[in-house]
Amino acid sequence: MAEKFDAIVAGGGLSGMGVGALLAAAGKKVIVLEKNPYLGGRATSFKYRGFLLNVGQHAVLQGGKVERLMEAVGRPLDDEKDKGFFEELSFYEDGKYKTVMEKVLVDKPEEARKFYATLAEIEPKDMPKFDGITAAEWLAKYVTDPKLRWLAHTNATTCCTTRKLEDMAASALIESMKVISRSPITYMLTKGIGSLSQTMAGVIKGKGGDVRTRAKVLHVIVENKKVRGVSVEIGDETPDGMMENIIKIEAPLVITAFPVWDLFKVLEEKLFLPDFVKMCLHLDNRVSNIGFSVATKEPLIAEKKFIFADVPQKNDVPLALTILPTSVVVPPISLEGNHLTEFTCVCEPSFGTDPERIAKTIAEIKEFVNQIFPGWEKKALWIRPFYHWEEPSRTAGRMGKFRPGPKAPGVEGLFFAGDTVNSRTVPGLEAATDSALICAEAILGKLP
Ligand SMILES: Cc1cc2nc3c(=O)[nH]c(=O)nc-3n(C[C@H](O)[C@H](O)[C@H](O)COP(=O)(O)OP(=O)(O)OC[C@H]3O[C@@H](n4cnc5c(N)ncnc54)[C@H](O)[C@@H]3O)c2cc1C
Incomplete structure (x- = not known):
């Protein structure tokens, strides 16, 4: 007999663990299935010669979505115990360290003043206007000073999957500049970035749910446009694809929590309109x-x-x-x-x-x-x-209407989370955790 849960999450990265823990905190029996032998996806930690090495984005923004998520699942991060703060941001150039102020002491202060005033005037409701303009086009309108341009470029490429402003939405660049001015304090986690996923696994299991690694979702089962569950390959892949390793798990809710360009590995393309498929594949920029x-x-x-x-x-x-x-x-x-x-x-x-x-x-x-x-x-x-190289080291540089929302169009019970879904937040960890919050809210109506 197939196992039954209230919700299945495919993918144990930060977004999947986040949405799983939020649903568990709201009383749902959740199972997270992760194909790798470890949790955390692109934000994980491992031991090497007695050192704890992080993979993925290392620094977390104070007052951001990572903190909001941990609070919402009842495990707030503690300033004294969990965080090591950076005290200074420095640039190394021409043989010496420069502070931010020295580095961007621009030659055209009037231009800089106007640029910051323009940024400050842009409100969240205005952002969709900038989704369809490239960051290069938008920046060229306001900035000629190379130092200011450097700052905007560096900021944006620290957050998004492109090194070229021509491939990035102006909204992504604007958000990356705003995020740094809103929350310039960053820290690292004393137990490593992977500790976030471990904590959330504890929340899910504590509520009667389960978290399984080496569990690859092969197929999301959809009947009459309704989600029924998933088929999963348990254990390591064998060259002959042993059938005993493939099990079925049932649930009325399935959340895929990996980059959306991989959706059609587990879902049939024909379930969706061609434009939706195109949008998901188009986000694949690494x-x-x-x-x-x-x-x-x-x-x-x-x-x-x-x-x-x-x-x-x-x-x-x-x-x-x-x-x-x-x-x-x-x-x-x-x-x-x-x-x-x-x-x-x-x-x-x-x-x-x-x-x-x-x-x-x-x-x-x-x-x-x-x-x-x-x-x-x-x-x-x-x-x-x-x-x-395997998965992109940033969140997608296309925003807003160029990304799918948390609810799948036309398939009941199917939801999406992950750093390529609807959040406008940068950088990657913020986008992944924000997507978990947005997705859980879309499912539950309100967060726990
Ligand atoms: C080296 C590196 C450096 C980075 N540095 C930065 C940075 O400086 N700034 C920044 O903005 N971002 C950075 N990031 C990106 C950031 O870490 C990610 O944006 C974030 O971790 C994404 O989380 P996620 O949950 O959306 O996706 P993921 O972490 O990719 O999680 C998806 C999970 O789903 C699993 N999965 C996929 N398919 C299946 C399946 N069929 N069945 C079961 N499981 C499946 C995957 O194994 C994975 O664990 C970096 C990433 C890397 C790798």
């Missing part, structure tokens, strides 16, 4: 992450600084580098008596098709880092390079 984690005895940077720098590229946009003195900000993350520093650049996914290019870029970043910390490689206990 960037990847390349960089390395470094362990040292002494910290490379002793201050709690969030550092930005540009790694120059021949004939291309520079690689935007972030440097995080992780163990200085959140000491429990590193092995006692050691330190962890993380260097990450956003890059085109095409890097991944060429191992030589990856190696060359890592070498270029290392050389650039040598300008900031001369001789750093000799101090390293280990250096762990990474290249993350």
Whole structure:
């Protein structure tokens, strides 16, 4: 006999765990099915040589949607216990650190004043107007100063799946500028970003629900335009596709919580209008992450600084580098008596098709880092390079009407969550958690 639940969530990333925990907090018996052997999706943590390494967006915005979600599920984050705050935002340029003010001390202050006034005047209700205009077009109307342009570009590419303003909605750029002015304080979690999903798994199980890893949803079962449940492959895939591993789970509600361009792997395209299918596939615009984690005895940077720098590229946009003195900000993350520093650049996914290019870029970043910390490689206990390409390292750069809403058109009981769904929030963790809040509200009428 098939197992029965009130709701099935396909995908155990932050959005899936979030919507699952919100429904559980409202009294529903929920099951979350995650194809990987771990929870958290693109926001997870794992142990390496005694260090806790984060994958995905590391820094969380104070007062944002992540906090709102944790409060709504009854597990608010505690400033003293859970958070390590960054005290300064710095830019490394021309051999020295600059504060935000120094870096964007623009040559055209009148232009900057007007630009900020224009941003301040844009209210949430106006945002749809900017969905169909590119960020490049919109910015060109207001900004000629290269420093101001740099700031807007860096901000937007820290949040969205494109390094090029031509591919991004003006609304995404505007929101990224607004978010930073609203909530400039960021922190890291002492137990790692993956602790958010673990906490939410506890909420779901505490209410009689279940969270299963190595459980890949193969198909969402829809009959007469109503959701009935899912078929799931349990355990690792076998080359012969063993049938005993495939089970059915029933529920009147199914929430898919992964990027919407993958929807048609589990749902038949013909259930939807062609325009809807096109919109979901059109959101598939990716960037990847390349960089390395470094362990040292002494910290490379002793201050709690969030550092930005540009790694120059021949004939291309520079690689935007972030440097995080992780163990200085959140000491429990590193092995006692050691330190962890993380260097990450956003890059085109095409890097991944060429191992030589990856190696060359890592070498270029290392050389650039040598300008900031001369001789750093000799101090390293280990250096762990990474290249993350499989899923995009940002939220989609298209917003509003270019994204589907939380309720599937024309299929009763089918809902969507995830960082490609209707939220206008950036960056990625904010978009994922906001989508969980929006989706749960659409199902329940109001949040728990
Ligand atoms: C290296 C890296 C760096 C990043 N840095 C930033 C940043 O600086 N700024 C920023 O804005 N964002 C960043 N992000 C993006 C951010 O982490 C994501 O936006 C956010 O975590 C997305 O959460 P989600 O729940 O929407 O999706 P996901 O985390 O992708 O969750 C989807 C889950 O569904 C599972 N799944 C998919 N198909 C199935 C199936 N058929 N059955 C069962 N399970 C399934 C997947 O395995 C996954 O666990 C980064 C991401 C990465 C990987």
